[in-house]
Amino acid sequence: MDLKLAGKRALVTGGSSGLGEGISLALGKAGAKVAVNYRSHPEAADAIKGQIETAGGEATTFQADVTDSAGVAAMFAHLDSQWGGIDLLVNCAGIDGPRADSWECDPDQWRRVLEINLIGAFSCSREALRRMIPQKSGVVLNITSVHEKIAWSGYSAYTASKAGLSMLTKTMAQEAGPHGVRVVSLAPGAIRTPINKSVWSDPAQMKDLMSKIPLDRIGEVDDVAKMAVMLLSDAAGYVTGTTVFVDGGMTDYPSFEQGG
Template sequence: MLALDLKGKRALVTGANSGIGEATALMLADAGADVVVNYVDEAEAAEAVAAAIRAKGRRSFAIHANISDAGQVSSMVARMKQDWGGIDVLVNNAGIDGHAALGWEADVEAWRKVIDVNLLGTFFCSRAALGQMVAQRAGVIVNMSSVHERIPWGGFSAYTASKAAVSMLTKTLAQEAAPYGVRVLALAPGAVKTPINRNVWSDPAGLADLKRKIPMGRLAEPDEIARMVAVLASDFASYATGTTLFVDGGMTDFADFAHGG
């Protein structure tokens, strides 16, 4: 029987010092992978995640790199090549949603920063990883998208635009890399209970409003997203590429229509 086994795989998870990234890094380690923990701030938290992975008997180190800087990304992936001989799994998790502003009132530089991190950062990391994966004719990239690659979100045009773009980037890279045995997928979470959105789920009114948008009536836990990343990175998903898997409790299933139109 096929087992979810990533033993010997060398993985990089961006933004792995907290939230979904931390849960994913730990989950990949539980499945047998060695994991590099990328971070841009909160170095102590990143080092703690790397230590927890090593405590599981896997190799791990934390590395600072701003993914919106192509040079820093290249150096990070080169470090993996030097220390571990290459990369087998890349999880492009790092991302930001930016400050709420109507499109015609948005600050241009703030808008651009979201694109730089979410889209260019995903591209830079993928580009660096694919250089090795294509050569070794094996590898998996999982891009963290969002339900907002499909659902508009007033006040966050940069975020929705970046995630829609990540979806098409995923499809195009998958098409290009498939002949070389490399798979590229996206995973789109809905509402997840993480520190970044604590202000919403810790407020009873905000939480109630959010739950109404989710047919399953609850937020996801980070581990529920991380488990699906591990599945996509494993041979369980060996024939899957070029698509987005929505893990959203049904948020994209038009919850408001559950009781009629």
């Protein structure tokens, strides 16, 4: 199975940390040219660019807030100028927001989660598809979450944004399919990243987490990154308009293994 992406021009939003970092590095290893988008901390993006280049790949960085439509347009114009367009887009920029029950949350904070996770992904996808449709090739990969399917008390904005992103994936796939362009979602479960260190570094919380995962281990960034490369490659050339879950079986609801 050939998962090589040699010469493909890829953009990873939120590519300077966590899952975005892992996906950026995996794409570089697979031979793609990688544009690492970041909102802050340019040193982190530069470090990833350096790792890709040290391994013999090609990479660039670009600062942009995905909620700023003008900034998003400028980022894609920069890729047009530098690489002549784009073949692969990974919408990975996202936040979960502060925990609060729906009737107690701050409306501005709630809206901010949707602006980044859903509207930001739409804006980037719109720019990408405007380039992919004429060339009749390309892949948009949206990073959603098991919480596109599983409710999560205290995080209604996050769950709404991820469920919305799932349906956006399906609709864009339906629109773009006749033009040879695929749109797919990848939904991670519990993955070991710095953002959730408070969970996986605490024995009690880890015990509770493991009760939710049939494979009985927390996921690693590489689990997600390798699947991302596969979905972006021609090996998944007949996959579009769906979500692939990388969650160790969390969405299989292991609490029901002894019956309801």
